[in-house]
Amino acid sequence: MLKGKSLIDPSDFSKEEFREIFDLAHEIAKDPLKYKKSCEDKILATLFFEPSTRTRFSFEAAMLRLGGQVIGFSEPNSSSVAKGESIADTIRTVENYADLAVMRHPKEGAPRVAVQSVKFPVINAGDGGHLHPTQTLTDILTIEMLKGSVENKVYGFCGDLKFGRTVHSLIKFLSNYDGVRFILVSPEELTIPEYVREEITRKNVPFIEVDKLKEHLKEMDFLYMTRVQRERFFNEEDYIRLKDSFILDAEKMKHAGPETYILHPLPRVNEISIDVDDDPRAQYFNQARNGMYVRMALILKLLGIK
Amino acid sequence: MLEITSIEKGIVIDHIPAGYGIKLFHLLKLEKADYTVALINNAFSKKRGKKDIIKINNTIEFDVEFLGLINADITVNIIEGGKIIKKLRLTVPERVVNVIHCKNPRCVTSVESKIDHIFHLVDPVKRSYRCEYCDDIIVPY
Numbered sequence: 456m457l458k459g460k461s462l463i464d465p466s467d468f469s470k471e472e473f474r475e476i477f478d479l480a481h482e483i484a485k486d487p488l489k490y491k492k493s494c495e496d497k498i499l500a501t502l503f504f505e506p507s508t509r510t511r512f513s514f515e516a517a518m519l520r521l522g523g524q525v526i527g528f529s530e531p532n533s534s535s536v537a538k539g540e541s542i543a544d545t546i547r548t549v550e551n552y553a554d555l556a557v558m559r560h561p562k563e564g565a566p567r568v569a570v571q572s573v574k575f576p577v578i579n580a581g582d583g584g585h586l587h588p589t590q591t592l593t594d595i596l597t598i599e600m601l602k603g604s605v606e607n608k609v610y611g612f613c614g615d616l617k618f619g620r621t622v623h624s625l626i627k628f629l630s631n632y633d634g635v636r637f638i639l640v641s642p643e644e645l646t647i648p649e650y651v652r653e654e655i656t657r658k659n660v661p662f663i664e665v666d667k668l669k670e671h672l673k674e675m676d677f678l679y680m681t682r683v684q685r686e687r688f689f690n691e692e693d694y695i696r697l698k699d700s701f702i703l704d705a706e707k708m709k710h711a712g713p714e715t716y717i718l719h720p721l722p723r724v725n726e727i728s729i730d731v732d733d734d735p736r737a738q739y740f741n742q743a744r745n746g747m748y749v750r751m752a753l754i755l756k757l758l759g760i761k
Numbered sequence: 762m763l764e765i766t767s768i769e770k771g772i773v774i775d776h777i778p779a780g781y782g783i784k785l786f787h788l789l790k791l792e793k794a795d796y797t798v799a800l801i802n803n804a805f806s807k808k809r810g811k812k813d814i815i816k817i818n819n820t821i822e823f824d825v826e827f828l829g830l831i832n833a834d835i836t837v838n839i840i841e842g843g844k845i846i847k848k849l850r851l852t853v854p855e856r857v858v859n860v861i862h863c864k865n866p867r868c869v870t871s872v873e874s875k876i877d878h879i880f881h882l883v884d885p886v887k888r889s890y891r892c893e894y895c896d897d898i899i900v901p902y
């Protein structure tokens with residue numbers, strides 16, 4: 456039963472619970488209009504303590520397409536947060552108005568604090584360089600649409616694997632499935648954090664860490680590209696030195712397999728060159744629509760409507 | 762060897778790694794005690810050469826679990842009538858609350874007041890712990 460639960464970390468739900476969400480998301484994708492009145496008397500609060508357009512739009516569009524209403528803020532400077540209110544107090548106040556909340560916060564673990572303070576469902580929409588579980592739902596729905604299932608596949612991850620919260624969430628999720636293997640491509644400074652390495656080691660998931668993309672492209676079923684983000688660095692020189700390290704272009708794509716699909720959480724800067732966009736293996740623009748469908752499914756499940 | 766008056770009724774924390782006695786003394790808030798307490802630094806130890814000892818002339822209630830965070834070799838002896846009546850074995854705790862703090866500057870515990878600092882055991886041999894909030898792994902002592 457997902458009703459009333461919160462999604463902060465991919466390990467918060469069982470495999471069966473995720474299955475329920477994906478099954479519903481596939482149904483919604485086939486006929487989204489069928490659900491246009493499902494959340495008629497419900498309100499979603501979107502609490503964005505850090506600017507984001509993409510994820511916020513995706514959640515708001517999902518709620519509106521379910522017939523629900525949305526309240527919230529996307530500019531922490533103009534809210535009570537700027538006056539120094541704690542996360543716990545903010546979320547407790549919001550619980551009086553809304554049926555569930557989505558939270559993005561620059562501090563890692565902030566949504567966990569929110570969950571401890573309230574009884575209604577809270578969804579983590581990205582916390583610092585830590586996790587981003589609803590992007591993972593988006594990624595998985597896309598993977599299932601392209602290759603049927605997530606099992607028995609080779610997943611490449613490239614770019615900022617240290618601060619890339621979408622990467623941490625997706626690796627954590629995939630490590631529970633049989634026959635999964637990882638190829639982790641990054642500069643030495645941006646390898647996966649210790650807690651992710653500990654988890655995949657404990658679960659005996661085979662993985663290699665390399666610093667060249669081209670040689671390994673052929674064996675990948677999926678390549679997950681990420682952006683090296685300025686805000687994750689304390690020092691501008693490190694950012695400038697590393698941001699152009701791992702770029703995927705049409706030339707490199709010649710070395711990829713015929714069904715090596717390219718995924719990216721977006722927004723992209725220059726890590727995927729635009730000459731890759733027309734390649735049928737480039738799937739990143741299709742991910743966005745799937746993201747809305749899977750968020751619709753998540754909202755319906757957490758509210759206990761479906 | 763330095764002689765410390767033996768105690769009638771109380772607690773002796775023995776085999777503390779040399780140098781950690783003072784830390785433990787503060788963790789147990791013994792500086793606020795209104796009964797007799799003794800911190801002995803650099804006592805002779807057959808095993809390690811040097812050790813610290815804390816003697817408490819009172820039966821105080823404390824969570825012995827977190828001592829395992831520092832070193833599982835530490836022993837806690839309960840004294841009554843001048844004799845050891847109980848030796849407590851230490852284990853490395855599975856979960857610790859409000860004893861250690863997260864070192865990750867991006868962690869929410871660095872900004873949110875009034876929250877419990879919670880850690881979960883990752884590796885009992887390395888004695889490493891994972892922050893409940895940001896998942897950062899630390900070895901506390």
Ligand SMILES: [Zn+2]
Pocket residue numbers: 564863864865868869870892893894895896897
């Ligand atoms: Zn932390």
